Amino acid sequence: xxxxxxxxxxxxxxxxxxxxxxxxxxxxxxxxxxxxxxxxxxxxxxxxxxxxxxxxxxxxxxxxxxxxxxxxxxxxxxxxxxxxxxxxxxxxxxxxxxxxxxxxxxxxxxxxxxxxxxxxxxxxxxxxxxxxxxx
Numbered sequence: 746x747x748x749x750x751x752x753x754x755x756x757x758x759x760x761x762x763x764x765x766x767x768x769x770x771x772x773x774x775x776x777x778x779x780x781x782x783x784x785x786x787x788x789x790x791x792x793x794x795x796x797x798x799x800x801x802x803x804x805x806x807x808x809x810x811x812x813x814x815x816x817x818x819x820x821x822x823x824x825x826x827x828x829x830x831x832x833x834x835x836x837x838x839x840x841x842x843x844x845x846x847x848x849x850x851x852x853x854x855x856x857x858x859x860x861x862x863x864x865x866x867x868x869x870x871x872x873x874x875x876x877x878x879x880x
Contacts, residue, residue, distance in 0.1 A: 750792050758811060761820065778819075783825075832851060
């Protein structure tokens with residue numbers, strides 16, 4: 746649980762930085778109030794939401810409770826994600842082939858191993874641009 750909670754705190758720091766950066770750009774129609782943070786570890790999730798859940802967490806450094814503060818402030822919304830739906834696992838764990846392929850497809854990742862025609866490369870770039878800016 747400790748490693749999961751520390752990773753959650755680090756992700757919260759990054760999420761807050763990105764949130765603030767995007768909001769500072771002042772793009773018309775784009776304002777991020779609350780950032781969802783998906784967690785697949787029940788103990789870490791409980792710790793982000795419940796400050797009284799401390800009997801087993803006294804040893805965790807105060808700096809890692811940043812995520813709890815942001816949840817209390819309403820800037821981060823921690824949510825449970827089922828392990829099979831955790832997109833981050835494709836980068837951090839050895840997965841069964843079918844799970845890996847499903848997550849890679851859902852992330853819209855491509856192997857890049859083959860030679861791509863100029864037209865299909867331009868099509869992918871245009872799709873990426875439109876998906877990025879589609880509210």
